[in-house]
Amino acid sequence: AQSVSQHNHHVILSEAASLELGCNYSYGGTVNLFWYVQYPGQHLQLLLKYFSGDPLVKGIKGFEAEFIKSKFSFNLRKPSVQWSDTAEYFCAVMNTGGFKTIFGAGTRLFVKA
């Protein structure tokens, strides 16, 4: 069955700490990959996406993610988090050329000032 797994449901970090959120997927075909962020009280926003090419993708607000095909992973990273990064982060996988999208359960990040 197709699935997206986000390893950590809750992460607590201090400001300036480095962040890595795991995302693994199970899907038999070629995929497009996304990370979304939802700040408290707001709707989802796109952080970054991977369609093809360089597997290291840079997004907004200093975030990046690396697609490792052999590991079916698309982990999100940020070298130094800020208090304003407190939010929930969702990984999503979409089959290439189609509409089917599967979302992970989300990871809630809390950054202590």
Add this chain to the structure above:
Amino acid sequence: NAGVMQNPRHLVRRRGQEARLRCSPMKGHSHVYWYRQLPEEGLKFMVYLQKENIIDESGMPKERFSAEFPKEGPSILRIQQVVRGDSAAYFCASSGEKSYTFGSGTRLTVV
């Protein structure tokens, strides 16, 4: 708890017809969000509703699109006089105090 239920999964409409997409939130969730996903793009926010209230519709096209979340029953996204450009996947998400959950989406194809 069956999660967020969207129906139909696939909907085909001719140009000029109306499309109605339904979203039943998770039990206990009173907030519903609608997103549109165009081919090869990410989700784009359309509207955020609570029961009987539209909280934020900043992502909704000004014409032909409307949404409601009545006191009883599912949230409805309504598209009048559909055009080919409305073909997309429409996702609904619901949220409560501790979770934010997506439905499986409705794929709308306008022919």
